[in-house]
Amino acid sequence: MSLEVVEADITSLALDAIVNAANESLLGGGGVDGAIHRAAGPGLLAACRALPEVRPGVRCPTGEARITGGFALPSRYVIHTVGPVWHGGDQGEPGLLAACYRHSLALAREHGLASIAFPCVSTGVYGYPAMLAAAIAVRTIREAAWRPREVLLCAFSPAMAGHLRAALAG
Numbered sequence: 536m537s538l539e540v541v542e543a544d545i546t547s548l549a550l551d552a553i554v555n556a557a558n559e560s561l562l563g564g565g566g567v568d569g570a571i572h573r574a575a576g577p578g579l580l581a582a583c584r585a586l587p588e589v590r591p592g593v594r595c596p597t598g599e600a601r602i603t604g605g606f607a608l609p610s611r612y613v614i615h616t617v618g619p620v621w622h623g624g625d626q627g628e629p630g631l632l633a634a635c636y637r638h639s640l641a642l643a644r645e646h647g648l649a650s651i652a653f654p655c656v657s658t659g660v661y662g663y664p665a666m667l668a669a670a671i672a673v674r675t676i677r678e679a680a681w682r683p684r685e686v687l688l689c690a691f692s693p694a695m696a697g698h699l700r701a702a703l704a705g
Contacts, residue, residue, distance in 0.1 A: 536682045538673070540703060541652070542696040545689045546574035549609035551648035552602070553689075554639050556656045557615040561586060561594040561601065566659040567691075571613060578606035579613065598634035602642045612646065614639045618657030621664065629671055632657055636675040643683050650685040655695055665695055669702040 545553050545567060556567045561583040563572040572579055582603040586594045595601045600616040616639050619631040635656050643651050655672060657663035669688075676686055688703075690696035 536684060536686060538676060538682075538686045538688070538703065540688045540690060540696055540699040542690045542693065544570070544691065545652055545654055546570055546608060548652050548687065548689065550650040550652055550685070550687070551610065551683070552612040552614050552643060552646075552651045553605070553608065553610045554600075554651065554653045554656070555613050555615045556654050556659065556661075557595065557617050559593040559595055559597065559617050561615050567654045571608070574608055575605060575613065576607040579603060579608075582606070583615070598631040598638065600635065600638035600642050602646065610652075612648065614642050614651070616656060618661055618663065621657065621662040624667070628657075628663065629667075632663065632668060632671050633675040636672055637679065640676070640679050640682060644681045649683050650687075651683050652687040652689045654689055654691070655699065658695070665698045666701070669695075669698040670705070673699070673702040673705075 555571045558564045597617045616635040619628040688699045
């Protein structure tokens with residue numbers, strides 16, 4: 536398995552799947568989530584709306600993942616995962632963040648996917664410290680029982696790429 540960092544717009548990657556750092560409603564939002572919804576087109580929103588709610592307004596609880604088609608994206612699928620909001624690290628945030636990567640990889644395996652790209656989940660408006668989140672991402676992917684042939688850690692900025700590269704080297 537290859538695991539590498541790329542600095543790119545995740546919506547431009549032609550892989551089996553890209554991972555969306557979503558909110559629990561899966562109906563779009565800001566940051567990566569908004570960019571993926573805009574690039575995928577209205578079919579993605581319709582597919583997300585079709586996913587059953589597990590409780591009112593929640594289609595994907597924090598730490599879990601769901602999969603839809605990629606629609607107008609160059610990737611075949613979008614795996615939506617909901618990371619934790621940072622509250623200082625003592626409210627289960629590390630375990631929930633690791634679960635995002637594990638559940639996303641499990642969906643990739645179930646669907647026979649060979650390539651996937653992850654953003655650094657929870658580091659935008661959810662406020663997870665980038666260095667800590669990058670370390671959890673790398674450790675969780677490396678420790679996974681199964682991984683696709685190609686795993687990319689996609690950074691939108693040089694600073695985030697630096698955190699991810701440091702985690703890979705560490």
